[in-house]
Structures are given as C-alpha cells and as structure tokens.
Amino acid sequence: MTERLPVELPKAYRLLNHGPTVLVGSAHDGRRNVMAAAWSMPLDFSPPKVAVVIDRNTLTRELVEASGEFSLNVPARAIARETLAVGSVSGHDVDKFAPDTGVKAFEGSRIGAPLIEGCLAWLECRVIPEPHNQDRYDLFLGEVVAAWADPRAFRDGRWQFEPGVPRSLHYIAGGNFFETGAAFEVRA
C-alpha cells in the first residue's frame, strides 16, 4: 500500500491548486464507485472547500447525493490507464473494483467513500448541500474534512516531484493526458 501522511487542512488546497485530473470515490448502503473528473477546483482555503462537476447520469452522482460524501484522489501517471478506464464506463454497468480492473480502494478516516490506491493525494470531503447548483449545473461543493499525501510527492506543504517521483495528470480528451511538468519559481 502507498505510504501516506496527513496534510494539514489549511494546505489541502495545494493538492488541487495546479489543476490535476482527479478520481471521485463514493459509497452508500453497500455500493461503492469511482469515476474520473477533470472538472474540479479548490473553492476556499480554511476550512478548505472544493468544487467538482458530477454528471447526473453517473452512479457516482447517486451515491454522493445519498451519502453526502465523496473522496477526491489525485492519480499518478502509473495509473493513467485505470484513470481513463474508470472515466469511460459507468458504475451502473460494471464493478470498477472488480479484480481484473486493477483498481483498489482503501478506507478513509472520516468518510465512508473509498480512497484509491496508487494515487498521490487524497481529500475526504463532505457535501455542502446546494440543491440548485447540483440540479442545474451538476456542480457539487464539498468541505475537505481530512487530507493525505504520498510523502514522496508532497511533503512540507508542497509538491516535490523530483526525478523518479511519480507525477500527477492533466486530462485533455480521447485518452490524451499531460503529465505535470517542470517546476520553476519566478519573483514579481
């Protein structure tokens, strides 16, 4: 299992600030699911909040609305194939955690939604109910109640993608991704 350390909540926004594609984990009443989402962003620093678009036709939508919880998981390039796969089929039709998928989950600390193995960071979120946004825009807001990161990739409150460290992903379309590129610093 991937090592993980807690991320202090006021720095949790940094896990998403660079715009990576995420996996959304969900569970309710014995069912669970995971889907890919390119459309998520931080919404506030402290308490940390996030926004994510969850289409109304997905099983994820059903489970998130029923449970009031979801996880956001930042996948590493090593699981790009699985990221594409869980974004290409519906949990209504297949079990995305079936043994042949290679997708494995583990338990979070504060929510019942699954966290996904092979990711670089994990945010445990509780839905901030906003029925108008959900119904009209498929837009969900959440408060981050716990956050974790693989210390090889994120430590001391920042991403540290040294050579050999797996990087996060940015989805384009049609199976095409960018990986997170070179870090650099500028001074105003």
Add this chain to the structure above:
Amino acid sequence: MTERLPVELPKAYRLLNHGPTVLVGSAHDGRRNVMAAAWSMPLDFSPPKVAVVIDRNTLTRELVEASGEFSLNVPARAIARETLAVGSVSGHDVDKFAPDTGVKAFEGSRIGAPLIEGCLAWLECRVIPEPHNQDRYDLFLGEVVAAWADPRAFRDGRWQFEPGVPRSLHYIAGGNFFETGAAFEVRA
C-alpha cells in the same frame, strides 16, 4: 501581436480541461483590470460554461459584477512573471496595464473585458447570475460566448505543445509554478 484563431465553442472546454492557471480580465465604465486565478474549471460542454473563484476584495470582483462579463486568458510560461505580478497586487492600488508592468491588453469580439497579450488562449464569458454562489462562495459561473487560441499551441481542437512552443502554467504557491508537461496517450 500574438496570432489567434477562433476555437469552435463546443471545443472551448478543452482550453481549460488540463487545469491551467488563468488571467481574469474585466472592465466597466472606463476602468479595467486583470488578475491571476488558479481556481477555475470548465462547467459544461455546449453551450460551454466555466466556473471561477473571484475574491470579494478584488477590483476584478467589482468590475465583473458591474459589467456581467469577464475574460479568461491562458498565460504562457513567457509571461509567468507578469502572471505572478498581477496576482500579487490589487487593481484598487495600481494600474496593472501601466507601461512598466509589461502587461498589454487587446479587445475581445463579444465582450468589453480586455484580453491579455502573450497568452495561448482566450475565452470571452458572460456571467450567469447566481447571487447566492457569488455572495457565499465568491464563485462565478459564466457562459463562453467566444473563444480564441494561438494556433502554434492549440489547433484542430487540441493543444499541440511541440518543442519550442510555449506551454501553459499551473500555479502552486509563493511564486512557484509547474509548466504543462509531456503529452501521452493511453488506451483503456
């Protein structure tokens, strides 16, 4: 001036799908401004919609609320310094288009808000009024009414960052950025 070609609206989401940091342009009643925003995302495909967080203390907020319009501009690495600068000071205090800033604007086709030179793509947006989101979360939704891209970086409906082509940016914190990294394709 950077060359630019129109992007067909159903593909405008692809300009933001990989999570780049953007510049938000705004204007009202003879005043104009630009700020950096790491917190934006696509919200729908067609008609294309976007979401962006605009803090209540910014001049941008005042101009966007008054005009009902904003531009989202995808800056290239070459203007990372300017991107940091316009995100570090307030338009209440300084003119971010003053000659010594190096920040230059040009006119959009459908909105009065300025578009920013040296960017790779431009989205002209009209606010979808959602006062509750604006007041409670600083969250603005917009419909994209025109979109443009530098054809060196985005053509035929997709980003094409060949060697020598300027890349987009992903902000971290404290003057630190990632540039958009290597493209790759996977098959499910």
